[in-house]
Amino acid sequence: MTIARTVACLPEAALRTHDLAVGYRTRRTTHAVLERINLTARAGELTCLMGPNGIGKSTLLRTLAGMQPALWGVVELNGVNLRAMTQAGLARRLGVVLTDRVVVDAWTVRRVVELGRYAHSGWFGGMAHRDREVVEWAIDAVGVRHLADRDFSRLSDGERQRVMVARALAQEPAVLVLDEPTAFLDVPSRVEMIGLLRQLTRSTELAVVVSTHDLELALRTADAVWLVMPGGEVATGAPEDVMLAGGIAQAFEGQHIRFHAAERGFRLLTGDCGAARIRGTGLRAVMAHAVLEREGYATPIEAAADACDVSVEVHDSGWRASAHEVVYAGSDFASLAAFLRARRVAA
Amino acid sequence: MRWIARGTFGAWAIAVVVCVAMPQAGTQRRAPANRTTGCIGQFDPATDYFPDKAKLESATTFSVRYERSYKVVSVNESYPGGPPERYALVQCGAPPPPLTGDLAGAQLVTVPIASLFVLSPTHLSLLADLDRIGVLAGVARRNMVTDRDVVRKIDAGAVVEFAKGGALLDVERVVASKPSLVMSGGTSNATFAVLRNAGIPVAADTEWLEPTALGRAEWLKFMALFLNEERKAQERYGAMRDRYRALSARAVALPEAEQPLVMTGRSTRGLFVIAGGRSYVASLIRDAGARYAWADNTAVGTATVDLEAQIQRAAGADIWINGGGWKNLAAMLDDEPRYRAFKAYRTGQVWVYERRETSSGGNDYWSRSAMRPDLVLADLVRIFHPRLNPDHELEWYMPVAAGGQ
C-alpha cells in the first residue's frame, strides 16, 4: 500500500529512451558507442550523467539533444519521438548548453538570451510582449539581472555559462541538456552552477540532464544518476542507490583509488604502513584522520590501543603521537605529517 | 663563285699591300660601302670602316655617333620609364673600344651581326624592308610570322622559336643558340639581364615610344645600324618620307574648315582607351589634314579617359578611327549603347584597320604599318579627304559595316 503510493508520486518522465544505440555511421561502417540504453529523466529532477572519459557520454548527450541521429532505438520527449519533430519543435521542448566557446563581439547579455526565442519569434526575430517577459524571467532565473546590459564578450567564464543557461531557458524547454557546464569554471563557480541547476529543477518543472566530471559534487546534489559503466551498460537511480550497488566503485576505482560510499568520495591508496588510532574529538580529530590516511595508515574505528602502530592524540594546542613507547609532539598538522613520513623512511 | 671569291681575295691582298706601302691612298682604295657581311682581315686605325652613315631626321628616342671602327648607339629609355641604354657596335675584326667614359656600361655588339633573335613582329618587317630576312635565327612565337620561307625554316629547325610561353623567354635555348643579338620589343623583362651575363647582347627597340609616325618608321635605321645597312635604310626611308611629306603637305594645306574633327579608340566598361595626344597616331591625324579631339593630351602611348570626357570632347567628331572588334554598327550598340552619343557613329563614319585581318586573329596592320606611315597616311587622307587621293586603294582601313544583326 505504502509502496504503491510512493511509485505513483514519481514525477512525470520528460525524456525517455527505448533501446537506444548511439554512435557513428560512415558510408561503410556503423560504430555503436553505447547500445540498448533505456533511460528516463524526470521533470523537476536534476539528472547527472557520469562515467569514465571517452566512454561515450558526449555522444549519448548529443543524441539525446537531437544534434546527432540515433543509430537505433527511440528518444522521446514528453512522449513524442524526437524524429517526428521539426528543428523548431525540438528547440521548444529541449534546450542545450554546450562546451563551445562563444565568440561574439558587441552583443549584450539580453540579446544573447533573446536569441533563445528563435523558435518562438516571428520571421525577422521581432520580440513580442510575451517573448520579452520570458527573456526577463530567464535572466532573473539564473541571477544575471545585474549583467543584462553588459557586453557578453566581457563576462567571466562563469557568468557566460549562466547567460548561456538563461538563453536555453528562454526556449521554454521541458528538458535542459548541459554538456560539462562546469568544465572550464573555477571551484566556487562549479558549485554555483550545479546549485543553480538544482534550484531550477525545484522552481520549475524542468528536467535537467548534466554530464559532469565533478563526481562528488554530483553525488551530493543530483536527484538521479546515469552512470556509464566501462562495459557500456548504464546504471541508473538515485545517487545513493547507485553507490550502494557498487556502481561508482566499479566505474571509477583503479589501482590507487578507492571509492568510499560512506564518505561519498574517493581515497587515494598510498601504501600500508599499519594501523593508527586517534584520540580526540571535533574538527581537529577529523583533520588528523585525514593526515594519517594520506600517509598510508588505516584507522579502524574500533581498535585496541596495543594493536596499533601509532596512536595520535589531538588537543587544542597541537598533537602528541606515541609509537613503540616513544612520544612525539607538535603544534600543527604539517609537523604530524613530517613525523609520519620520517617514521616510514626509518622503517 | 669560287673564282670570284679567289679574285676578291686577290684584290684584297693587293689592297692590304698598298695600304701598308702608302697609307694615304688606303682610304681611297677601300670599297666605298659598309661591310654588310663578314669581318675585316687586318685592322687599320686610320680607316673609316663606316662610309655609309645613318642620319636621323625625325626619330627622337635614339641616336648614333660614328667613330672610325665602331659606332655608339643610344636609346633614351629601354622600356617605358626604364633606364637609357648604350650599345658599342664594333666592326667585326676591329679591336673593341675600351668601355670607359661615356661607354661605361655599354653593351658590346659585333657588326654586322650574323644571327638575330627577335621578339616583335615589327622586327620581321624591318628585316624584310632591308632584304635581310636571312639573318633571322630566332622568333618569339611562330604565330607572329607570316613569311612562308621563315615558317619553313622554323619547321626545319633553322629558325628557333624561343618564347612560346608569351612573355617568358626560353633562356637556355637562346644561350645555346648564341645569336649575335637579341632585339627586344622595348618592354621590361628580367631575363634580359641573364642573357647579357651569358654574353648575348640585348638591344631595345622602343620604336613605339616615338611621338611621330615618321620618327617611328625611322627605326628602320636602328635595325640597319646592326647590319651595316645604313645606305639601304637611308634610301628606303628617304623615299618613304618623301611620299609621306608630299601627301601630308597637300592635306595640311587645306583650310581649317575642311579639316574634320577625329576621335580614336573604343570603350571598355565605360572607359575609353584612346591614342595619346603626343602619340604617333595623333601625329598621323594631324599630318592627314585633320584635327584630333585630344590634341592637347600629353600621353605618348595610349590614354584612358572616362566615357563622359570622351563625349564632351568628341561627341561632334566627324570621323572615328582605330576602334575595332565590332561586327557592324548595330552590334556596336550592344557592346556600348552610349556610342550613339557620337556623331561619327550616327553618320556611319567609323573606320577600323581590319581590312587584312586573318581568321586566326592576326592583323597585317600590326606587323607592317609602323614602317609604312606613308601608307597609313594615304589611307587616312583617303578617309578624311577622298578627293586628294581618289585612286588610293585602302591598305588597312575599312568602314564598320552598317548591317543589322
Add this chain to the structure above:
Amino acid sequence: MTKADLGRLTALVLTLVAAILLSLALGSTRIPLRGVFSALMGTSRGSSGAFVVTTIRLPRSLTAMLAGASLGIAGLQMQTLFENPLADPFALGISSGANLGVALVVLDAGYGPASAFGTAMGMRGDALVTAAAIVGAGAVLTVVLIVSNRVASPTTVLVLGLMFGYAVSAVVTVLVGASRPERLQQWAQWGFGSFSGVTWQRLRLFAPLSIVGVLIALATTKQLNALLLGERYARSMGLKVRQARLLTMVGASLLGAVVTAFCGPISFLGIAVPHLCRGLFGTSDHRVLVPAVVLMGSVLALLAQMLSLLPGSAGMLPLNAVTSLLGAPVVVAVLLRSRRGALA
C-alpha cells in the same frame, strides 16, 4: 533596433543622398546642379548635359550603389557564416572563377574555343566578358556547393574555397603567361574594375540580381543572428543550419559573382564595409547591420567612384586601387579604436 541605431541609419541615409547628388554633379563635363535636376526630371531632354546625366552618370551611380551594397552584404554573410572576420564575398573562389572565364575570352592564347563560342552567340566586347565572368563564377560556385554539401565544418568549406581559388588562379596565370602582349592590356583593364560599363540595358539584369541577393540577406537576418553563437548552438535553438548555410552561401556568392561579372573584381569593399558598420553601430545584430551595410556600402562605393574620376584629370585611377587606398586606413582606425575599448 535602438533609437541610437535609428539615428545613425538616418545619418547614413542623408550621407548617401548627398553622395548621390555629388556623384551626379561631378564629372568631366561641368553641369550645374540645376541642370542635373532638370535632366532627372526629364525637362531638358535632348541636351548633351541631359544625355551625360541620364546615360552615363545615373547608371554609373546606381551601379556603384548596387555594387557597394552587394559586396558589403555578401561580406557580412560570409563573415558570419564562417565565423571568420577575414572572410569576404570571394571566400569561396567566386572571383577566381569569374577571372578564369574572362581570361579565357580575353587572353585567348591559343584557347580560341571560348571566345569563338561567345562570338558565335553574337557576343563581343563587354557583353562577352560579362557572360564569361558569369559562367566562370557560376561553374566554381556549383562545384564548391556540391563539395561543401558533403562537408560538415564551415572551416573546411572555407579552406576548400581557398584551395579552389588558388587552383583556378594558377590556370589564369598560365593563360597570362602564354598570352600575346597586346591582349594583356585588355586583361589589366578588367582587373582595374569599373562601375562605368554598366549601361541601363545591363542594369536591367544587374539590378534585379543584386536586389534579390540583398533581399535574401534581409530575409535571413534572424538566421544570421542565431549563427553568431556558432552552428551547433544555432541548430539547438531551432535553426535549420544546412538550409541556412546553403541559402547564405548561394546569396553571398550570387552577389559577389554578379558584381564581379559586371564591374570586374572589386576588392576590399566586401571585407571592409561590415567591419566599419560593426564599429560604427557597436553591434553584431544583423537586423541593424544589414541596412547599415547596404547604406555604408553604397556610400563608400560612390566615394571611390568619384575619387577614381578625380576632377581635372582625364586619366583614370583604377577603381580597385581607390577602394583599397580609401578604405584600408579607415578600417584599421575603426578596428584599433574598438580593440582599445575592449581592452579597457
